[in-house]
Amino acid sequence: MNILLVNDDGIQAPGIRELYLAVKDLGDITIVAPDGERSAIGHGITLDKPMPVRTVTVSEHKTGLAVDGTPADCVKLALSEICPVKPDLVISGINLGSNTGLNVIYSGTVSGAAEAAFNHIPSFAVSLTTYNAPNWSPARRITRTLVEKFIKHPLSGRQVLNVNVPNVKEDSLIRGVLATEQGMAQWKENFDKRIDPKGRTYYWMDGRKLEMEEPETKDDTAVKNNYISITPLQFDLTAYNRLDEIKNWI
Amino acid sequence: MNILLVNDDGIQAPGIRELYLAVKDLGDITIVAPDGERSAIGHGITLDKPMPVRTVTVSEHKTGLAVDGTPADCVKLALSEICPVKPDLVISGINLGSNTGLNVIYSGTVSGAAEAAFNHIPSFAVSLTTYNAPNWSPARRITRTLVEKFIKHPLSGRQVLNVNVPNVKEDSLIRGVLATEQGMAQWKENFDKRIDPKGRTYYWMDGRKLEMEEPETKDDTAVKNNYISITPLQFDLTAYNRLDEIKNWI
Numbered sequence: 001m002n003i004l005l006v007n008d009d010g011i012q013a014p015g016i017r018e019l020y021l022a023v024k025d026l027g028d029i030t031i032v033a034p035d036g037e038r039s040a041i042g043h044g045i046t047l048d049k050p051m052p053v054r055t056v057t058v059s060e061h062k063t064g065l066a067v068d069g070t071p072a073d074c075v076k077l078a079l080s081e082i083c084p085v086k087p088d089l090v091i092s093g094i095n096l097g098s099n100t101g102l103n104v105i106y107s108g109t110v111s112g113a114a115e116a117a118f119n120h121i122p123s124f125a126v127s128l129t130t131y132n133a134p135n136w137s138p139a140r141r142i143t144r145t146l147v148e149k150f151i152k153h154p155l156s157g158r159q160v161l162n163v164n165v166p167n168v169k170e171d172s173l174i175r176g177v178l179a180t181e182q183g184m185a186q187w188k189e190n191f192d193k194r195i196d197p198k199g200r201t202y203y204w205m206d207g208r209k210l211e212m213e214e215p216e217t218k219d220d221t222a223v224k225n226n227y228i229s230i231t232p233l234q235f236d237l238t239a240y241n242r243l244d245e246i247k248n249w250i
Numbered sequence: 251m252n253i254l255l256v257n258d259d260g261i262q263a264p265g266i267r268e269l270y271l272a273v274k275d276l277g278d279i280t281i282v283a284p285d286g287e288r289s290a291i292g293h294g295i296t297l298d299k300p301m302p303v304r305t306v307t308v309s310e311h312k313t314g315l316a317v318d319g320t321p322a323d324c325v326k327l328a329l330s331e332i333c334p335v336k337p338d339l340v341i342s343g344i345n346l347g348s349n350t351g352l353n354v355i356y357s358g359t360v361s362g363a364a365e366a367a368f369n370h371i372p373s374f375a376v377s378l379t380t381y382n383a384p385n386w387s388p389a390r391r392i393t394r395t396l397v398e399k400f401i402k403h404p405l406s407g408r409q410v411l412n413v414n415v416p417n418v419k420e421d422s423l424i425r426g427v428l429a430t431e432q433g434m435a436q437w438k439e440n441f442d443k444r445i446d447p448k449g450r451t452y453y454w455m456d457g458r459k460l461e462m463e464e465p466e467t468k469d470d471t472a473v474k475n476n477y478i479s480i481t482p483l484q485f486d487l488t489a490y491n492r493l494d495e496i497k498n499w500i
Contacts, residue, residue: 042292042322043355045455050444052452068452072292072356077453080441102368105293105485106322118352118436149499160489161496179496181488186368189326194300202302202318203327205295230500232492235355238431239410242482246411246429249399250480 001027001151004087004116006074007095008108010036011066014134015094017059019126022140023091024062026147030087031064032078034071034108039097041108043115044070051077071112079119089150090116093126094139098164100220100229101185101212113160114235122150122159129223130167138174139165142228160233164223178227183218186210251277251401254337254366256324257345258358260286261316264384265344267309269376272390273341274312276397280337281314282328284321284358289347293361294320301327321362329369339400340366343376344389348414350470350479351435351462363410364485372400372409379473380417388424389415392478410483414473428477433468436460 003023007016011033020029035054051069058064065082067074075090092112099107109125116123124146128139142165162182168174187207194202214221222229253273257266261283270279285304301319308314315332317324325340342362349357359375366373374396378389392415412432418424437457444452464471472479 037298040295040297042294042320042361044292044294045290045356047290047455048287050452050454052446052450054450070292073455076439076455077441080439081443081453102485104487105364106295111292114355146500153499155492155495155499159492177500179493179500181490181493182486189330191327191330193331196302200302200304202300203331204300205297205323205326230496232489232496233487234489234492235352235487236432237354237483237485237487239482239484240431242405242409242484243429243431245405246480246482249403249405250396250427250429 001089002085002087003027003029004078004083004090005029005031006071006090006092006112007033008038008041008071008112009095010034011056011058011064015096018136018140019091019094019143020059020062022143023147030078030083031058032067032074032082033064034074035066035068038070038108040106041070042106043072043111045072046070071108072115075112075115087121090121090123095127096131096134097127098129098223099125099127099162100164100223101183103185103187104162104182110162117158117160120158122155124161124163126163128165128167135167135169137171138168162231162233164219164229166223166226168226173226174228175226178222178229180219180222180229180231181217182231183214183220185212185220251339252335252337253277253279254328254333254340255279255281256321256340256342256362257283258288258291258321258362259345260284261306261308261314265346268386268390269341269344269393270309270312272393273397280328280333281308282317282324282332283314284324285316285318288320288358290356291320291358292356293322293364295322296320321358322365325362325365337371340371340373345377346381346384347377348379348473349375349377349412350414350473351433353435353437354412354432360412367408367410370408372405374411374413376413376415378415378417385417385419387421388418412481412483414469414479416473416476418476423476424478425476428472428479430469430472430479430481431467432481433464433470435462435470
């Protein structure tokens with residue numbers, strides 16, 4: 001099996017090394033990832049400037065290609081120029097920070113997986129719901145399990161699985177794996193207005209997650225309740241239930 | 251009516267001025283847009299650096315706020331800090347180049363409209379299917395018509411309409427307006443591999459649109475056939491028809 005790895009935290013981030021270590025004996029692994037952090041990049045691509053690349057060490061005896069581009073750029077470049085054969089599977093991650101609810105739309109991690117699906121290659125994105133003190137072990141284990149399942153029973157058609165893993169102190173605290181729906185979990189932004197030394201205005205954006213009441217069938221709640229959440233995604237955004245309303249309205 | 255305008259071609263691009271001229275007498279207009287081109291930025295947001303802003307002239311007697319950020323940043327900033335009251339409507343565009351099929355996922359223009367919908371404000375994105383010799387008149391007319399319809403009969407719930415307008419030499423060549431579904435129109439990338447003066451490798455990405463056979467009920471075909479295409483979009487990406495398969499598989 002040929003597997004392509006990508007992420008949005010950058011090729012030197014610990015998560016992609018953990019991802020590599022989780023699957024390295026399951027196939028021939030190619031690593032192509034951004035040369036630095038590209039979080040919250042959405043499905044951006046780079047059309048207006050060149051993309052320098054360089055080979056870097058990801059793990060002992062394993063190099064990857066660092067690209068001055070986005071996760072979607074990396075997958076496009078890998079499929080077009082780098083991979084010796086078309087990959088059987090693309091994995092994006094392991095991301096630090098969850099990608100659930102509406103935040104899926106902003107996620108570079110998910111966009112790496114989506115780009116693979118646009119090219120008819122099954123893929124999944126893996127995120128760990130913490131920014132510090134990560135316990136990689138459950139994320140590595142579910143990643144390995146999913147690859148083994150793909151080898152034995154490939155899913156049909158274009159597939160993007162969005163996997164979110166709770167960060168737990170003890171692996172035994174994981175309560176299981178749930179197939180979930182994308183919820184509406186959302187961040188509320190705050191803008192800090194400042195003045196630069198030349199008297200010009202600028203803003204810093206930060207935010208906090210809004211707490212929402214959603215059932216355990218939704219991604220974010222499943223993870224909060226210590227389940228590993230797996231959401232199948234698709235990228236036809238048509239609001240089919242609105243079509244008749246629009247037809248009558250225009 | 252309070253209307254917020256945004257785009258992804260940058261606040262100095264002609265399309266946002268045309269958009270302003272189309273609707274300026276229909277409400278109180280606020281303009282907040284990127285300070286330069288942010289095409290193909292997807293739904294990226296700016297978390298890792300500050301966003302300088304400055305006031306610029308968009309049209310005679312009308313200024314707007316130029317933001318060193320993405321379309322989604324602009325809408326977030328406008329709603330949080332700039333708009334005197336919550337807008338009744340957000341319009342993103344007028345973009346040069348179509349946003350149809352899978353390319354909707356990469357579109358900064360659509361992301362500006364989507365960000366509004368995430369904040370429970372109805373919105374639409376307008377794109378004109380050309381990069382040169384634009385005939386703005388049909389795009390201006392449909393924009394104005396849609397705003398007038400919003401005033402008379404607001405649509406229910408969160409709404410994002412993705413409007414694509416064919417570029418025609420004579421306005422009479424427009425055959426009508428169709429409510430469409432997002433198709434699978436896609437670009438095929440090409441990577442040009444080059445070596446910089448210091449011997450390092452870099453790539454330039456370009457691409458061409460793949461011609462696809464799709465019915466006129468799909469966005470791209472409708473526009474190719476000289477219809478104005480209006481696609482209602484939503485942002486729950488859950489592949490509901492896959493959930494049972496995933497439940498059995500994991």
